[in-house]
Amino acid sequence: MPLIAQLLTVLLFTCLSFTARGEKLRIVTEPWAPYVYEENGKSLGLDYETTAIVFKRLGIDVEWQFLPWKRCLSMLEQGQADGALDIFHSAERDATLLYPSEPLSQVEFVMFYANERPYPFRTLDDLKGLTIGTSPGYLYSKDFSESTLFTQEPAPTHEANFGKLVRGRIDLLITDRRVGQHLLDQLNIRDKITENPIIISQQSQFLAVRRNAGMDLLVQRFGAELKRFKREPAYAELSARYGAGPAPEARAASATATGGKTVEQQESGAQ
Structure with a gap:
């Protein structure tokens, strides 16, 4: 079978596993307004709504869970979740997680x-x-x-x-x-x-998924569609609604208190 046909077969299998088979992609995240949060029983936020739109375009159904961040990371490690929303990239996670090339937010x-x-x-x-x-x-x-x-x-x-x-x-x-x-x-x-x-x-936030069969192609498709959506007027409107524009006063004082070293949202040693 030609390589391209094999790749398309794997991709089709991945999509079928979340649609025709009645399964949903399990995504966990911590309420982190205005990026992702719940209000009056409704899920909202810049990154949540962006991700939901991208997955809808890809034909992937998602089951969302809003939990404390340490619990989210624990579920990822134990295979109880397929991915996490608004997670930072770190070299230590590359062995277990896949990241799209396009970040959700900064x-x-x-x-x-x-x-x-x-x-x-x-x-x-x-x-x-x-x-x-x-x-x-x-x-x-x-x-x-x-x-x-x-x-x-x-x-x-x-x-x-x-x-x-x-x-x-x-x-x-x-x-x-x-x-x-x-x-x-x-x-x-x-x-x-x-x-x-x-x-x-400063640090980029991503949607990351566990390294399972077919997930690499799913991540590629997600990154490509996310990048496409971020060029549309609909994304600009969404960003403006959640105040995602730069803060001039903050950027003007660009000197960092840590000499350029990063502050990261990652799991503690106890997780």
């Missing part, structure tokens, strides 16, 4: 502070003696995670982290810029909390 990690207790900084050294709110299941850059200059204090949710910041239980918190800005409005605390414009790091 994350910018920044710090937030309470207006009553501002802590301006330019480098991690400026954070000496402070307590920084973090998120469980997130492993930050080596410089950040191994620093003994400051204390890292995790909270069960992003909302809890902002609550601790308002009450003075932590000095700063680190999260994605758009996630933080979304929560300032959702929690009605925009008059109490401010974003520090220093971008700690």
Whole structure:
């Protein structure tokens, strides 16, 4: 059988396994507004809606589960999920996961502070003696995670982290810029909390799937269709709706507190 015919046969088998056989692609993700979240029983978000549109065009049915990030990673490792939405690429994951060539979105990690207790900084050294709110299941850059200059204090949710910041239980918190800005409005605390414009790091988010038969071709098709969709007016409208445009004030202060080293959303050693 010619090579192209073999590839088409594998691709057809993959599609059939999720359609004609009545199976669905099982995708897990953590609520991470405005990228992916649930509101009044409806799934929303820039990356969720983008992914749903791409899969619909590919004729693939998806079963979604919204769970804490550490649980998502555990399900991937145990084969209880086929893929994860809004996951960062890392060399350690290449042995078990496949990534499309096209990312879904770009994350910018920044710090937030309470207006009553501002802590301006330019480098991690400026954070000496402070307590920084973090998120469980997130492993930050080596410089950040191994620093003994400051204390890292995790909270069960992003909302809890902002609550601790308002009450003075932590000095700063680190999260994605758009996630933080979304929560300032959702929690009605925009008059109490401010974003520090220093971008700690930037990282691309992907849809990744487990390395199973035919998944490599599925990933290729997903990446190609995603790239095509992102060139359409519909994607521009979707991006604008979720505030995905660049923040000029943040980009103007492009110096990073970690000297260009990354802060990553990855599993902790306990996962």
